[in-house]
Amino acid sequence: MEPENLTAPSKFILLGLSKENDIQPLIFGLFLFIYLVCIVGNLLIILAIGSDSHLWTPMYFFLCNLSFTDICFISTIVPKMLVNIQAQNKSITYEGCLTQMYFFMFFSGLDSLLLTVMAYDRFAAICHPLRYVTIMNPCLCGLLLLLSWLICVTYSLLQTLMFLRVSFCKKIEIPHYFCELALILKLACSDTHANDVLLYCVTGLLGIIPLSGILFSYSKIINSIVGISSERGKYKAFSTCGSHLSVVSLFYGTGLGVYLTSQTSYTSREGSVASVMYTVIAPMLNPFIYSLRNRDLKQALQRLFPSMGDRSQCNNRRIDA
Numbered sequence: 001m002e003p004e005n006l007t008a009p010s011k012f013i014l015l016g017l018s019k020e021n022d023i024q025p026l027i028f029g030l031f032l033f034i035y036l037v038c039i040v041g042n043l044l045i046i047l048a049i050g051s052d053s054h055l056w057t058p059m060y061f062f063l064c065n066l067s068f069t070d071i072c073f074i075s076t077i078v079p080k081m082l083v084n085i086q087a088q089n090k091s092i093t094y095e096g097c098l099t100q101m102y103f104f105m106f107f108s109g110l111d112s113l114l115l116t117v118m119a120y121d122r123f124a125a126i127c128h129p130l131r132y133v134t135i136m137n138p139c140l141c142g143l144l145l146l147l148s149w150l151i152c153v154t155y156s157l158l159q160t161l162m163f164l165r166v167s168f169c170k171k172i173e174i175p176h177y178f179c180e181l182a183l184i185l186k187l188a189c190s191d192t193h194a195n196d197v198l199l200y201c202v203t204g205l206l207g208i209i210p211l212s213g214i215l216f217s218y219s220k221i222i223n224s225i226v227g228i229s230s231e232r233g234k235y236k237a238f239s240t241c242g243s244h245l246s247v248v249s250l251f252y253g254t255g256l257g258v259y260l261t262s263q264t265s266y267t268s269r270e271g272s273v274a275s276v277m278y279t280v281i282a283p284m285l286n287p288f289i290y291s292l293r294n295r296d297l298k299q300a301l302q303r304l305f306p307s308m309g310d311r312s313q314c315n316n317r318r319i320d321a
Contacts, residue, residue: 011091012184013173014084017272028085034284035078041287042067048300055300058121058136063290065145066114070283073107076100077178077279097179098160104178106156108255108279109206113148115248116210122241123217127224155202162195176272178279211252218245243290250285254278 017027045067049055080100084090092100124135159181167190176183182199185192221241254277291297 011093012097012179014081014090014092014177014179015173015175016081016084016090016177017276024085024088028082031078031280032082034280035074035082038074038280038284038287039071041284041291042071044301044304045287045290045297048297048304051304052300055296058141059118059125060297061141062114062118062121062145066111066118067287069107069110069114070286072103073111074280074283076103076107081177092179097184098163100179101163101181101184102156102160104279105159105181105202106152109152109155109202110148111251112206112210113151115244115251116213117144117148118244119214119217119248122244123221126221126241151206155206159195159198159202162198166190166192166195176275180275207252207255211248214248214252243294246289247282247286250282251278254282 016024018024046064049060049064077100080092080096084092121136125132128135163181163184166185166188168187169189172184172187174180174184174187181195185195185199218241225238254274291301
């Protein structure tokens with residue numbers, strides 16, 4: 001390979017989820033609907049928590065930040081995808097791809113760390129209820145959030161700077177709907193060994209280690225719940241953790257599934273569909289999971305929108321009748 005052919009391209013080509021032009025309007029409408037639902041749903045969570053002083057607790061503080069992160073996470077990917085479909089132009093500039101990669105890595109990592117911190121919060125609340133207020137004090141909550149941001153800023157910046165040294169041969173066609181670092185590195189013409197090592201180290205740091213922490217926390221939580229004599233107490237403890245476990249399963253199940261099978265599925269349609277689950281579907285479903293399984297949050301939403309509460313009470317009266 002001649003040195004002059006190894007350059008930073010002016011643009012990449014995002015092939016998207018399908019090459020069929022007939023289904024592009026369907027994909028556009030579906031993703032626009034999902035995006036709007038995600039934005040509205042997560043904004044409602046933030047507004048409900050911010051407007052109700054009863055929810056100014058560590059659990060809802062981190063949930064509010066998770067909703068903000070999900071809004072930013074999906075906004076990193078979907079708007080560009082919708083613009084490309086509408087304009088019938090699959091290109092993205094080198095700078096735009098670099099920016100998308102940076103924020104994708106940042107917000108996906110922040111999602112992972114916030115879910116881990118929320119698992120620790122539930123562990124403290126259920127396993128050490130008498131010391132919960134002391135353990136999860138405002139200073140510690142702020143420190144955990146700040147540390148999560150610093151870790152994600154550092155590793156995303158490091159990954160982006162390392163990517164600048166990678167060279168490509170010609171016009172690069174990416175068989176995906178966004179600029180995913182692991183996939184693009186496979187299309188490079190220069191040596192990417194250092195980038196690959198860093199990528200797998202970061203995947204372990206922000207994927208495997210947080211997931212291990214979550215599983216350890218919930219193993220302790222389950223042991224504590226089993227020891228509760230009251231059936232009502234057990235139900236309340238399980239319902240408190242159920243929504244968080246659902247979100248963890250959805251995010252890590254699909255996310256790690258994509259990364260661990262990247263050698264075989266990243267260039268196939270199955271890999272793109274799996275990526276849709278944790279990049280688009282998970283941020284959209286999170287508000288529904290938390291609001292449907294959380295009585296305090298449902299009450300806060302009803303106070304935020306009194307008409308919702310009136311309809312709910314009316315429905316309850318009909319059922320009672």
